[in-house]
Amino acid sequence: MSETKLRNVVYCDVCSYPPDYCEFTGKLKRCKLWLKENHPELFTKYYGDSDKEVDAVSSKLAESSIGEEREEKLEKDLKRLQTKQENKEQRELAKKLSSKVIIKREARTKKKFILAISGLEVFDVDMKKLAKTFASKFATGCSVSKNAEKKEEIVLQGDVLEAVEKYIHTLLEEKGLKDVKVETIDTKKKKKPTETPAPAN
Amino acid sequence: MFRKFTKDDVHSRSKVKSSIQRTLKTKLVNQYPQLEEVIDELIPKKSQIELIKCEDKIQLYAVDGEVLFFQKFDELIPTLKLVHKFPAAYPTVQVDRGAIKFVLSGANIMCPGLTSPGAALPDAPGFEEESIVVINAENKDSALAIGKLMMSTEEIKSVNKGHGVEMIHHLGDPLWTFNVE
Numbered sequence: 001m002s003e004t005k006l007r008n009v010v011y012c013d014v015c016s017y018p019p020d021y022c023e024f025t026g027k028l029k030r031c032k033l034w035l036k037e038n039h040p041e042l043f044t045k046y047y048g049d050s051d052k053e054v055d056a057v058s059s060k061l062a063e064s065s066i067g068e069e070r071e072e073k074l075e076k077d078l079k080r081l082q083t084k085q086e087n088k089e090q091r092e093l094a095k096k097l098s099s100k101v102i103i104k105r106e107a108r109t110k111k112k113f114i115l116a117i118s119g120l121e122v123f124d125v126d127m128k129k130l131a132k133t134f135a136s137k138f139a140t141g142c143s144v145s146k147n148a149e150k151k152e153e154i155v156l157q158g159d160v161l162e163a164v165e166k167y168i169h170t171l172l173e174e175k176g177l178k179d180v181k182v183e184t185i186d187t188k189k190k191k192k193p194t195e196t197p198a199p200a201n
Numbered sequence: 202m203f204r205k206f207t208k209d210d211v212h213s214r215s216k217v218k219s220s221i222q223r224t225l226k227t228k229l230v231n232q233y234p235q236l237e238e239v240i241d242e243l244i245p246k247k248s249q250i251e252l253i254k255c256e257d258k259i260q261l262y263a264v265d266g267e268v269l270f271f272q273k274f275d276e277l278i279p280t281l282k283l284v285h286k287f288p289a290a291y292p293t294v295q296v297d298r299g300a301i302k303f304v305l306s307g308a309n310i311m312c313p314g315l316t317s318p319g320a321a322l323p324d325a326p327g328f329e330e331e332s333i334v335v336i337n338a339e340n341k342d343s344a345l346a347i348g349k350l351m352m353s354t355e356e357i358k359s360v361n362k363g364h365g366v367e368m369i370h371h372l373g374d375p376l377w378t379f380n381v382e
Contacts, residue, residue, distance in 0.1 A: 009285040009343060017372050018285065018343040024305050025373070070299050077302060 010039055019046055023078060026085030096122055100181035101168055105161050115161055117168070118153035123175060127152050130171075138163065161186075202259070202273070202368075204307060206375035210256035217250040217262070225250065225262065229270065229277055235290035243269065243286065253381070263381045271376075276333065280370060281377060284335050284344045291335040292328050294354070294366070295321035298339045304346050305373055310336065310366040312357050327354030334366065346371035 022031035135142035140158040297319030319339040348366035
């Protein structure tokens with residue numbers, strides 16, 4: 001098998017495009033950082049020497065024939081796109097940081113509980129998959145359903161509140177979101193307000 | 202074609218029999234003869250092709266978790282991942298720099314973007330109408346889209362107006378980000 005014939009294309013980790021097209025995604029800054037770190041030889045190829053300013057870079061890339069006027073317009077558009085994208089990312093991050101995960105424990109019968117986990121959808125979590133993981137991890141029934149506010153929540157049978165809380169913390173930490181609040185709500189039957197945790201099933 | 206495409210559009214997925222896998226490979230080679238020498242590298246003999254049937258009778262073929270080609274009716278169309286690996290085998294047109302932005306947002310390609318100085322069309326006789334072309338861009342190494350000619354390349358040159366290439370698949374569209382699992 002000859003390995004040489006196929007091109008090995010590098011895809012940018014940030015925007016998933018081949019690095020040629022990073023400039024069109026509006027995430028150019030982060031793309032460049034990534035490329036510099038991981039593929040310095042490509043970085044010099046596309047962006048010239050690293051010390052140059054962004055303007056020099058794009059003008060170098062733009063040795064093209066579409067005329068200066070159009071080129072200028074294109075650059076302007078790209079810049080606008082970039083700022084837009086950056087703002088969007090910031091907004092999203094802020095939204096993520098300000099939102100919180102709610103784990104609710106509800107009593108079903110005396111000794112049995114269900115957990116309802118909501119507020120995860122902001123964090124790009126695949127709910128169905130997570131439900132599956134929970135189901136096999138805790139050996140209980142677990143499913144995704146819609147709650148009163150028409151938002152998706154994970155319903156988990158069995159009293160495993162602490163373990164779930166821990167798991168979600170690690171999950172969010174993996175995504176680089178350490179400071180997200182995870183709130184636990186304990187709703188118990190009115191007759192028994194004492195702190196007697198049911199034995200874990 | 203893939204403007205809207207999510208996981209919900211997947212109807213069924215199944216493994217392809219090895220005999221059908223062989224026919225698929227020959228068909229691919231027939232369409233793009235230059236692929237012959239690398240086909241076994243692109244799709245190793247031992248690999249398992251997975252067929253993913255989707256909405257609107259679109260069928261995706263994936264190898265090792267990567268969608269390599271798809272078909273709508275009869276014709277097999279390579280995805281950009283496959284094109285990037287061996288770009289020489291496909292008929293290619295080139296657009297100018299000004300057009301990239303629009304192509305990446307999924308627009309059909311207009312003729313002037315194909316005929317301006319920065320763009321390139323093949324010399325006569327060129328490609329027929331309806332044929333699948335890979336779209337490259339000025340000063341770029343990799344292809345950025347795949348489209349279908351709405352008129353032959355010769356016509357594009359002479360008419361130079363209106364839609365020239367119908368967009369099928371471009372960088373960043375849902376098929377590009379589609380995750381096979």
